[in-house]
Amino acid sequence: YNPSKIMPIMATIPSKTIANYSGVMPNGRKKLKIGKKTQLLSSISLAQTLLCRSLTQIAQNLSFSSRMSIYELISQESAKYPKPNITFSYGTAGFRDIGTVLVSTVFRMGLLAALRSKKCHGEAIGVMITASHNKEEDNGIKLVDPKGDMLHSSWETYCTLLANAQSEVDLISVLKSIANDENIDLDAQCNVLYACDTRPTSPLLVEVLERGLSLLCTNSTNFGVVTTPQLHYFVLCINTQNTTPYGIPTIEGYNTKIGNAYRAIVDSARTDLHIVTPIFVDCANGVGAKQMQLLSNYIGMKYIKALTYNDDTTTLNKLNVDCGADYVKTNQKPPPSLEIYPTRRCCSFDGDADRLVYYFIDNDNKFKLLDGDKIASLIALHFRDLLQSAGITKLNLGVVQTAYANGSSTKYMRNTLKLPVSITNTGVKYLHHVAQNYDIGVYFEANGHGSVLFSKEATETIKNTEPQSPAQKEALHKLCNFHDVINEAVGDAMSGLLLVEAILLSRQWTLENWDQMYSDMPNKLLKVKVANRNIFQTTNAEQTLVSPDGLQEIIDSIVCNYPNGRSFVRPSGTEDAVRVYAEASTANDTNELAYKVAKAVYEKGGGIGPAP
Ligand SMILES: CC(=O)N[C@H]1[C@@H](OP(=O)(O)O)O[C@H](CO)[C@@H](O)[C@@H]1O
Ligand SMILES: [Mg+2]
Numbered sequence: 001y002n003p004s005k006i007m008p009i010m011a012t013i014p015s016k017t018i019a020n021y022s023g024v025m026p027n028g029r030k031k032l033k034i035g036k037k038t039q040l041l042s043s044i045s046l047a048q049t050l051l052c053r054s055l056t057q058i059a060q061n062l063s064f065s066s067r068m069s070i071y072e073l074i075s076q077e078s079a080k081y082p083k084p085n086i087t088f089s090y091g092t093a094g095f096r097d098i099g100t101v102l103v104s105t106v107f108r109m110g111l112l113a114a115l116r117s118k119k120c121h122g123e124a125i126g127v128m129i130t131a132s133h134n135k136e137e138d139n140g141i142k143l144v145d146p147k148g149d150m151l152h153s154s155w156e157t158y159c160t161l162l163a164n165a166q167s168e169v170d171l172i173s174v175l176k177s178i179a180n181d182e183n184i185d186l187d188a189q190c191n192v193l194y195a196c197d198t199r200p201t202s203p204l205l206v207e208v209l210e211r212g213l214s215l216l217c218t219n220s221t222n223f224g225v226v227t228t229p230q231l232h233y234f235v236l237c238i239n240t241q242n243t244t245p246y247g248i249p250t251i252e253g254y255n256t257k258i259g260n261a262y263r264a265i266v267d268s269a270r271t272d273l274h275i276v277t278p279i280f281v282d283c284a285n286g287v288g289a290k291q292m293q294l295l296s297n298y299i300g301m302k303y304i305k306a307l308t309y310n311d312d313t314t315t316l317n318k319l320n321v322d323c324g325a326d327y328v329k330t331n332q333k334p335p336p337s338l339e340i341y342p343t344r345r346c347c348s349f350d351g352d353a354d355r356l357v358y359y360f361i362d363n364d365n366k367f368k369l370l371d372g373d374k375i376a377s378l379i380a381l382h383f384r385d386l387l388q389s390a391g392i393t394k395l396n397l398g399v400v401q402t403a404y405a406n407g408s409s410t411k412y413m414r415n416t417l418k419l420p421v422s423i424t425n426t427g428v429k430y431l432h433h434v435a436q437n438y439d440i441g442v443y444f445e446a447n448g449h450g451s452v453l454f455s456k457e458a459t460e461t462i463k464n465t466e467p468q469s470p471a472q473k474e475a476l477h478k479l480c481n482f483h484d485v486i487n488e489a490v491g492d493a494m495s496g497l498l499l500v501e502a503i504l505l506s507r508q509w510t511l512e513n514w515d516q517m518y519s520d521m522p523n524k525l526l527k528v529k530v531a532n533r534n535i536f537q538t539t540n541a542e543q544t545l546v547s548p549d550g551l552q553e554i555i556d557s558i559v560c561n562y563p564n565g566r567s568f569v570r571p572s573g574t575e576d577a578v579r580v581y582a583e584a585s586t587a588n589d590t591n592e593l594a595y596k597v598a599k600a601v602y603e604k605g606g607g608i609g610p611a612p
Contacts, residue, residue: 070186074111074175074215075168081107081208083166090159092427092573094142094151096131099201102139105163106205109141110212111175112162113192116155117217119182120146122189126235128228129196129205133284133326133350134574136319139201141209144193148236148246148489150429190216193238193249195223195231197287197352198313227287227353229492230254236489246488251291255298258495261484265502266303268478275508278305279501280346282335284324285310288353288493295494304501309338324348325355325448325493330525333367334359345511347500349493355448356493358500360511368515373409375500376401376444377517379452380419382503383440386482389475392465395458398438400424400431403543403568404446404525407583412518423541427573428491449491452499454483478506521564522587524594526580531606533571533578542570551604558596562589567597578605 068076083104088095095105109127117125126144134140143151143159151159158178165171179186192213196202206222213220223234230251237249247257266276283289289311296306310323320326323335325348334340335348340361347358358370380399387395398420399413405423413419422437424430428449435441435451439458444450454462462480467473485502487495504514530536537547545552551569559565567582578601582594598612 070215071172071175075172077211077215078104078107078168078171081211083164088160088163090156090163092429093132094128094140095159095163096134096138096140096574098137099131099139099199099205102141102201102205103208106141107208107212108162108165108171109143109159110192110209110214111216112155112159112178113143113194114190114213114216115158115175115178115182115184116143116145116151117190117192118184118186118188122191124191124193124235124238126231127192127194127209128231128352129194129199129202129209130228130287130352131197131199132228132352133320133324133355136199136317136321137201139199139205141205144232144235144489146235146239148232148239149432150490153429186216190219191238192217192220193223193231193234194220195226195234197228198225198285198319200316225287225290226251227291227492227494229354229487229490229495230291232489233487233492251294252298255295258485258487258498259295259299261481262299262498262502263303264481265478265485266505268474268481269502269506276303276305276505277345278307279497280309280338280340280344281306281497282309282323282328282338282346282348283311283353284320284327284349284351285312285315285318286320286324286349286351286353287313288349288351289313291353292349292494292497299498304498306497310335320351325350325357328357328359328369329371329447332369334361347497350448353493354491356491356496356500357448358511358514360515362512368511369520370511370514371406372444372446372448372450373401373406373520374514374517375448375496376442376450377409377412377417378500378503378514379442380413380417381517382507383442383452383479383482384417384419386475386479387440389471390462390465390479391468391472391475392461395439395455395461396420397440398422398435398442400434400438400441400443402426402431402445403541403570404581405444406446406523407521407564407566408518409520416518423543425542426570432490444491448493448496450496451488451491452486453488459483521583522585522590523581523583524590526582526594526598526612527572527575527577528580528598528601528605528607528612529576529609530578530601531608533576536569536571536578536605538568538570543568545569548605551600554600554604555597558593558600562593565589565593567593569597569601 081104084101088105113125113127123146129141131138131140145151161174165174196206233254234249237247240246247253281292289308292308296304312318328348342361342363361367376399383397400422410421413421422434424434431443435443435453439455441453465476467476485498535548539546559567562584565584569580571578580594580598582590584590584593595612602611
């Protein structure tokens with residue numbers, strides 16, 4: 001091999017071909033933007049040079065790799081990304097930290113994603129680089145399993161082990177033991193799809209991820225800057241391509257599937273389209289802004305009037321600042337940037353557009369939040385009615401919540417809707433799995449992250465039931481379209497918005513009508529800083545502490561003094577803190593209860609910093 005021999009060969013390749021391909025060369029970060037005729041010639045010669053350099057690099061790597069084992073190569077490359085002196089943990093939503101300290105972790109997750117795909121017989125695995133609602137300087141990485149759901153918990157330990165391997169020797173030893181324990185053939189097929197959100201550290205982390213991937217994976221696709229749920233959707237689409245295709249794994253495919261289903265529901269609701277009122281969408285200055293604009297443009301103003309706010313993804317220090325679903329839910333107030341008055345319908349996404357909350361102010365200027373619990377209640381009610389109208393009785397419809405669900409919502413669904421409600425651990429992966437126990441499982445976290453899952457039996461029943469009346473036919477048709485509007489892979493703010501809008505239009509409901517389903521119990525969420533949150537261990541879907549010793553008894557003795565009081569304590573999976581939740585009949589009682597429990601946590605659980 002000799003680079004000087006490459007040039008004459010290059011000369012025989014039509015320049016246009018080189019220019020076309022130059023954008024996807026291995027050193028593709030220097031992508032060429034060719035468009036203006038005046039720049040074309042110089043771009044082509046630059047493309048030739050770049051291509052030549054890439055070929056040189058490939059040839060060098062090839063001759064190296066023939067002499068070095070793959071583990072030696074990994075070790076050599078990994079040395080470029082030393083692990084900082086931090087203990088990483090794959091938590092509720094993968095790894096989260098300041099973006100720049102995640103470099104070694106992200107490189108290693110490239111290796112792990114490749115192993116996971118090889119273990120799953122070459123099925124596509126997703127890697128999303130995002131820190132969701134957290135601050136802009138943070139970033140994170142989480143893996144998506146072949147069905148589009150979260151990484152299987154048995155592999156989370158591998159993630160943590162790999163991220164914490166101190167030296168290159170440790171790293172190789174962890175990799176070898178994973179390959180050995182899981183019986184993985186390193187030469188097996190592999191497919192990894194990856195994407196990122198709009199954070200400033202995302203391009204750097206994507207580049208490092210690619211380095212990791214390039215060592216073990218021959219087949220990977222960069223989906224660019226998309227929402228977390230879109231990446232989950234792409235993974236599910238690609239892995240079902242040869243069986244029952246879930247959809248087309250592109251942004252257009254996503255918009256077409258959910259957009260067409262939404263339009264069909266609106267059409268079948270036979271509503272006068274003039275009643276389609278604007279929905280003001282706060283996009284948290286995140287990735288949802290552009291994607292929501294693309295989706296609503298596809299659907300058309302006649303069907304949806306989605307006006308995006310907080311859609312600046314280029315100015316620094318704006319992401320999730322005083323806006324977004326987490327801000328609205330935590331502070332129980334609208335983003336100051338949104339002009340809100342009675343009758344104006346508003347909703348907020350979070351930074352990676354997997355959470356959705358709605359809100360409005362009533363005629364007395366009182367802020368009303370329609371959170372994940374209210375969204376779940378609306379969906380459960382509507383599906384219960386549709387199943388009844390469709391004459392389907394054999395499908396079991398149920399709801400999954402966490403202990404953070406407002407007590408009134410659980411009561412409403414159990415006592416008024418007469419539906420089964422399961423309570424499970426915090427984190428979408430838990431809710432998702434429990435929802436699979438129902439034929440139609442509606443799951444939502446109070447913060448607005450959730451979806452609806454349909455069993456195979458549910459899908460087939462909806463598709464194959466012979467209607468006995470026009471009303472039944474219409475209900476079945478609606479159920480089919482509601483199924484298609486939902487992103488079953490994971491909770492999705494954009495798909496959730498269409499689902500809620502479609503239900504409201506079908507029922508001809510305003511946000512006030514929706515809000516009146518039930519009244520929220522006053523509630524309070526506090527954080528307590530402790531020296532070691534790992535000593536906090538829970539049972540009973542995180543509602544009862546088993547450690548530290550004696551603390552649960554103290555909490556019980558506090559709670560029993562408050563009518564309808566409920567309070568529980570658990571360690572956060574995403575922040576270095578312990579969370580305290582309280583609910584009671586009045587706002588005063590709730591406040592008092594929350595602070596008393598937080599104080600007990602601080603005193604008995606090794607609190608640090610100022611006392612609550
Ligand atoms: C009380 C609360 O809202 N907890 C959130 C938060 O988890 P913690 O483990 O509580 O930090 O972030 C998770 C990931 O986004 C989300 O799934 C969960 O609902
Ligand atoms: Mg999120």
